[in-house]
Amino acid sequence: MKNKIKSTGYVLFVLITFFALTKAFTSYKNPLNIYENPLVWIALIGFVGVVVLKEIVNFMAIKRATQLQNEKDGIVPEPENAWLKRLLQSWTKSKAIEEEQEIILDHNYDGIKELDNSLPPWWVYMFYATILFAVVYLVRFEVMGGDTQEVEYEKAVAQARIEINKYKATSPDVFNVEDLVLLTDAKDLKRGKAVFNLNCASCHLKDGGGSIGPNLTDEYWILGGGIKNVYNTVAKGGRTGKGMIAWDKTLKPADIAKVSSYVISLQGTTPAKAKAPQGEKWEE
Structure with a gap:
């Protein structure tokens, strides 16, 4: 009677919960949204949990009943890990201590005897695999010229x-300094001038005469003249501790090339207030 009540309660729970979940999935727009419909998740987790728990209990009950019946009938079941032992046996061909008399050799050295154990199959298979690999390797590289x-x-x-x-x-935007050439197109120089006025004029003045930074209109350069040196100086920065910052993290390589070309175009111009020359005279 007690088992019937439990079974009836279980069946009713499953049917009612299943019906409620079906209704929720057909009625709600987002039934699986845990914030909008937390009860759906609670019901779903409860439903799955009860079903799984019921099956676990049934499995354990059947297993226990089978064990009691085997004990009653005097049947000794096979150990649970018997398959593992059979697997190890097939891959090692080892003999039990009780069977060692079958493989003992006639050799006797001061009471020390030798067993004629077979090589483990896994070792033999690996040995054959190395031979096969060596043949393939020989043909691939020595015969076919791989x-x-x-x-x-x-x-x-x-x-x-x-x-x-x-x-x-x-x-x-990808530049190789070794392939860089001086830009002379008016459009490029116009863009270079705009970049210069925005980022460089505060230290070099708009006409390049120099203020905090050196004069850019004369023939003297601290880190070398020419388009490649000027590009590197703008991109990587000036002297450590007292030179200008590196602009390669701020400006695109194309803009650095254009502003460098514009700086060189200032050579020979006459600024309103030229700073004294710095560095060494540059000749191409």
Whole structure:
């Protein structure tokens, strides 16, 4: 009678909860939104939990009943880890201590005897695998002339260079200082002047005569003249501790190239108030 009441209660719980969840999923717009419908989640977790718990209890009850019946019938069941022992046995071919007399050899050295154990199958299979690998390796590299690690490395480097050059060709903001040339187009110099007035004029003045920074209109340069040196100076900054900041984190490489070309275009101009020369005279 007690079991019938439990079973009836379980069935009613499952049916009612299932009906309620179905109703919620068909009625609510977002039934699984835990903030809008927390009761749906509570019901769902309770439903799954009760079903799983019921199945666990049933499994344990059946297992216990089978164990009692086996004890009653005098049946000794196979150990739970018997499959693991059989697996180890198949992969090692080891003999139990009780069976060692079957594989003992006639050798006897001062009472020390030797067993004729078989090589473990896993070891034999690995040995065969190394032979197969050696044959494939020999044919691949010595007969068919396959690429060595050095050749593979050189090919990978060459491919990487091709991809880098392709990227540089399609990306206007990527610059190689070694390929940099002086820009003389009016549009580029106009952009360079705008960048200069916005970022550089506070230290060098708008006409390049120099204030905190050096005069940019004469032939003397602290870190070297020419488009490449000027570009590096603008991008990486001046002398440590007393030079200007590095602008490569602020300006795009294209703008650095344009402002550098504009700075060189100031050579030979006459600023209103020129600062005394600094550095060494630069000649191309």
